[in-house]
Amino acid sequence: MQAAVITQYGGNEFLELRQLPDPQIKSGQLLVRIHAASVNPIDWKVGQGYFRLIPGQKMPCILGSDFSGVVEAVGAGVKGLLVGDEVMGLAAGGVGHTFAERIAVAAKFVVKKPANLSHQEAASLPLVGATALAALRNKVKSGDKVLIVGGSGGVGSFAIQYAKSLGAEVVATCSLRNHEMVTELGADQVIDYQNSDPATQVTDASLIFDTIGDLDPDKYWGCVKRGGAIGSTGTGPRDMHALVEKYGNRFWLMFGAVDALKQKIRGKRGHGVGYNMIFAMPSQSGLAEIARVAEAGTVKPVIEQVFPLSEISQAFELSQAGRVRGKLVIDIAGNA
Ligand SMILES: NC(=O)c1ccc[n+]([C@@H]2O[C@H](COP(=O)([O-])OP(=O)(O)OC[C@H]3O[C@@H](n4cnc5c(N)ncnc54)[C@H](OP(=O)(O)O)[C@@H]3O)[C@@H](O)[C@H]2O)c1
Known part of the structure; x- marks a missing residue:
């Protein structure tokens, strides 16, 4: 082959x-x-x-x-x-x-x-769907406000549609050129992250899903309600390349996980807000859910x-x- x-x-x-x-x-x-x-x-x-x-x-x-x-x-x-x-x-x-x-x-x-x-x-x-499910499924309920950082990418475009299907009010960030696309995917509010600061425009979110993976939680704790959470496909402000540069490509992930743990403690103690690393795990129930929402036309x-x-x-x-x-x-x- x-x-x-x-x-x-x-x-x-x-x-x-x-x-x-x-x-x-x-x-x-x-x-x-x-x-x-x-x-x-x-x-x-x-x-x-x-x-x-x-x-x-x-x-x-x-x-x-x-x-x-x-x-x-x-x-x-x-x-x-x-x-x-x-x-x-x-x-x-x-x-x-x-x-x-x-x-x-x-x-x-x-x-x-x-x-x-x-x-x-x-x-x-499958992969972007599994990632969105890991961040949103059983975590978002009808009426929750969810901020999706990076609404126009692979993970973000699935996540916006899936969060809407759960009944959430969706705020998404993207650059100006993707504003229309992200609105069509269902976002109720779109923030141009290149010309404005999303952290100053969102309050009372139940969940922030950072699909880009380099959001600085210290800027965003105040956007989230107590009891809410920030989920990141990365590890927070130090992105993967910075971690690899400092620790090498064998050990960067371990130090990234330590960063995430520190943020988890800071978020819980200081703000009553959770911080989670999001991992896409293959599973039949996840795939079945992805197939279900695709078949229903809920996620295109x-x-x-x-x-x-x-x-x-x-x-x-x-x-x-x-x-x-x-x-x-x-x-x-x-x-x-
Ligand atoms: N942990 C996991 O299990 C897991 C799973 C899947 C993905 N990931 C990681 O998650 C990240 C995203 O994956 P993906 O497949 O969605 O990537 P992608 O499709 O390549 O993302 C590209 C999109 O990101 C947008 N973007 C870039 N910087 C942005 C920013 N600062 N704010 C808002 N939007 C921004 C771009 O829009 P503009 O051109 O408008 O900026 C573009 O539409 C990758 O780093 C990937 O490795 C992790």
């Missing part, structure tokens, strides 16, 4: 297409012919070596996190999915090996693809551009520039 692999950690120059043997399934797994996968920043962060302690990175390493495709073989013990089923899944953040024509994946990380979505649309949802995929697998490094460059609106999708079955 054809696959996009890295041959060593570093920049996009180490990303190349290779012919590799098809993966073999074990019990509990499915062999899926992948039609489309989506680009998530963690994919190229793994490629750059920032997450090298996460298992599954033997070189040449196939990157990728989520996918949509068709089941080609079913391992022993798998129930409810058959050869020929159209499915979507989240194999793992960054080391899911989804930028390839086939994947052997645990059936518990796969659900049936909603019939109303194309493979490209379905592939755009937002895709900026589709690239063939041969142009994956261009897709990575665009993602690395940090200005993507919604998602970038990699077409693997040749339907682009």
Whole structure:
């Protein structure tokens, strides 16, 4: 099969297409012919070596996190999915090996693809959906005010729609050029973060979901009601690059977690506000919820551009520039 692999950690120059043997399934797994996968920043962060302690990175390493495709073989013990089923899944953040024509994946990380979505649309949802669910599901109730920082990105565009589906009043930040898009996604109030300070414009939020991951909690405690919380896809004011520069790419995450813990203590003691690191974890119940809201049309995929697998490094460059609106999708079955 054809696959996009890295041959060593570093920049996009180490990303190349290779012919590799098809993966073999074990019990509990499915062999899926992948039609489309989506680009998530963690994919190229793994490629750059920032997450090298996460298992599954033997070189040449196939990157990728989520996918949509068709089941080609079913391992022993798998129930409810058959050869020929159209499915979507989240194999793992960054080391899911989804930028390839086939994947052997645990059936518990796969659900049936909603019939109303194309493979490209379905592939755009699992990782960002799992992240939004980790931040919002069972944490937001009808009438809560939720601030979503970074409303126009992959995570933010899912999170706005999902928070609205929970009945929240949604305030979102984005640059002026994305104001209309974010309003159409359902935000009740949109704040241009480049020309004004969101921290001075929000009060009484039940939850702040920082999808960008570098928000300084000390600026935002006052925006949140007592008993509310700030959730971050990062670790707070010291972003990943600053942490990597200081501690190296083996230990930065540990120091980031210590930062987050300090913020948790400061938030609780000083302001009665929680602080949580948000992690997207693959789970069948999460995927089922993502499929449910997509099937109902409550959350619609937002895709900026589709690239063939041969142009994956261009897709990575665009993602690395940090200005993507919604998602970038990699077409693997040749339907682009
Ligand atoms: N912890 C986890 O499990 C987890 C899971 C998923 C993602 N993440 C991390 O979360 C971050 C976001 O992921 P993503 O997939 O949403 O990325 P993305 O789609 O690449 O985000 C790009 C968007 O961010 C917006 N943006 C950039 N800086 C901003 C700022 N200061 N304020 C508001 N908006 C800003 C850009 O809009 P403008 O052009 O308008 O600025 C652009 O639309 C990444 O660092 C990713 O690695 C973590």
